[in-house]
Amino acid sequence: CLDCRCITPLNSTHVVRQQIFDIRDLAVLSEVLGQKKDSGAASALVSMNDVRLDRNLTSFGRLLAAVWSREIKGHLFWSADALSIEIDESTLDNWLGAELRGQCSGNLECYRVMAALHCGKSKLMSLVSAGRLECVDWVRGGRDQIVGASYLAYVESLAGH
Incomplete structure (x- = not known):
């Protein structure tokens, strides 16, 4: 549902970490986040298998959640049925650094x-x-x-x- 900014899990468990979602449902929700406006700043396209996420001890899901909750500004981008997140390079670097420092405490x-x-x-x-x-x-x-x-x-x- 677009109004509540949520998607429905495919299974019926109430344990959040065990819920399964169809990532294709995010295509509809990406309209909520709007289109990227060209700010002139360098941007990065981060996919699910981006090694920067692994190296910084974080995940695509955490980045997606940060964008979705508007903790950081980014935009969902679909290509060839794959979801990516377009984000300003400096914003990404700052977020990755914060994630890494938190994990390395x-x-x-x-x-x-x-x-x-x-x-x-x-x-x-x-x-x-x-x-x-x-x-x-x-x-x-x-x-x-x-x-x-x-x-x-x-x-x-x-x-x-």
């Missing part, structure tokens, strides 16, 4: 870091050996973790900050 499990960097355990351990990332010495529960601050510094070094 604590330790990160190794599997999340490997997924974010699209690498395996051997590459991750080589980054630790080279001093680019720092492992947590001891973790209750036995899961290997990376110090969040070291991951933050590593990602910022990749971006040239």
